Structure formats: C-alpha cells, structure tokens
Amino acid sequence: MVEQMSDGVKLRVRQASKIYPTASGDLLAIDRCDLDVRAGEIVSIVGPSGSGKTTLLWTMSGLHSLSSGEVQLDGKPITAPSRDIGMVFQDANLLPWRNVQANIAFPFEIMGQQPDKAWIAQLMHRVGLEGFENRMPRELSGGMQQRVALVRALSFKPSVLLMDEPFGALDAFTREEMNHLVEEIYLDTRTTILLITHSIEEAIFLADRVIVMSARPGRIASEHLVPFARPRSMEIMSTKEVFDLTNIIKKEIVGDQKSMAGRPRSTARAAG
C-alpha cells in the first residue's frame, strides 16, 4: 500500500473535465470538478442520471483519461489502473466458466503474480463465502456474486475502493445486508471508499460525506456531512436528521433535473 499524503488527502480531483466526442458533436460530461477524499473516508456521490458520476469514478480508476484537469492518488497523478485502487461495478463481471476461487485468482494470473492466499481466505470468511470457493458463478445468487466481486477487488489490499452502483441490481434486503458488510469491511481495513449510488438512503447510510453532482455537465454541486458514529444501525435511517438530509438531497437532485428539462439539449462546449 502507498502511504497517504501528509495532509491526509488520498484522492484529489482538480478541475477535472471530460469531453466525449460523439456523432452529434463534443459532449461535456463533467466540468471542472474539484474533490478531495481523505484517507479512511467513505464518500458517496449522488446526482441525476447522466450527471457524470461514472465518468468521474472511471477517471479516478485510471481507466479513462481526462480532457483537462488532474486526479491524484497520494499526490501522484493517476494515469493508468493501479493495484492500489480496487473497483466494484453493478455487474459482478465473473467469468462464468471459472469457479469462485479461479475468478478471484484471475487478475493475479494476468499480472503474473501470486495471490496472498491467507488474505483471500480471510476475506472469503469475512463476506460469508467460506466453503464456496469451488462453486461456479451460476450457482450463486446476485448478492453472493457481488460478495465475490468485493473479495476480488480487495484481494490486492488496495488503499482505495471505488464502487459504481454496486448493489443497484440487488433486492432491498440483500442490499441492506451488503451495506452492513461494506461498513464491516471498512471498519476492519479502513480502506478509503468512494461509492456511486442512485439510492440517497444508501449514500447516507454508508458515507461520512455525500457529494451531490449537478445535471450534465456534471459539477460538484454540494456536499453534506453525515454525522453518525460507526458501526451504524439501520435505526439511524428513521431519525429526523436522516429524514431531513434525504429530503434536502432529493430536492437538490429533482430541482436540478427540472431545470435541465427547461434547457435546450445542445451539446455543451468544454470549459475554458
């Protein structure tokens, strides 16, 4: 693991803009975004559909380049995928012809490295998959597949975990279980986590800070602190604080969507 910066900032996004060339012209997806994520922090990002949340996350992973601006990990520019950044997507993306163990080993094989078997066994135990190592993906429920994806993402002991709507395809009960699991893993490892979600409740339950993005072109519109100690229980979700915060964030997102609806749908130009 790379050491954190002295100011405690793990991920730093500065003036990040991304333009996609499309058949109908350039599309400005994110516009001059600034964001600092401190080491050991859980930050959720919410926003209207198409506001550039995935674009922002992918640039942080090193999978996409920016058109302008910079993303840094521990003070160094991120230009390519790194072992220090793990990712979990909505789809577990397991290879159907490989069993659980072989799926987790796959990235290590590609890189010609030996997995830390003891650490992976510990993770498997942590997520409740001990004994499922030889199962094929088709034998697992959606929630179990996402647990495998979590283990695979954490198998490299990343210092940052990026999650893109990881539980969006799961039923409400399984999703709640996964939220608890993520928090438990966080409390064990103190991995810095950045989570994109469409669920404001999930964003609040998991995060120390909720970032709201504006409608396209995506900008950082606001941020809200979530002042609850950990471990959190679902009971916090019925408190007045969470109720009020949920409504504030919902209004911000819905208000933004409405104002977008009144705007002409021309392609935006890059920010100068």
Ligand SMILES: Nc1ncnc2c1ncn2[C@@H]1O[C@H](COP(=O)(O)OP(=O)(O)OP(=O)(O)O)[C@@H](O)[C@H]1O
């Ligand atoms: N590869 C691409 N080429 C062209 N346009 C793209 C590409 N990827 C994303 N976009 C566009 O960029 C904008 C932002 O997309 P992005 O997926 O980052 O938003 P999002 O907030 O994650 O959306 P959602 O909440 O619906 O998943 C959208 O208008 C999308 O259509």
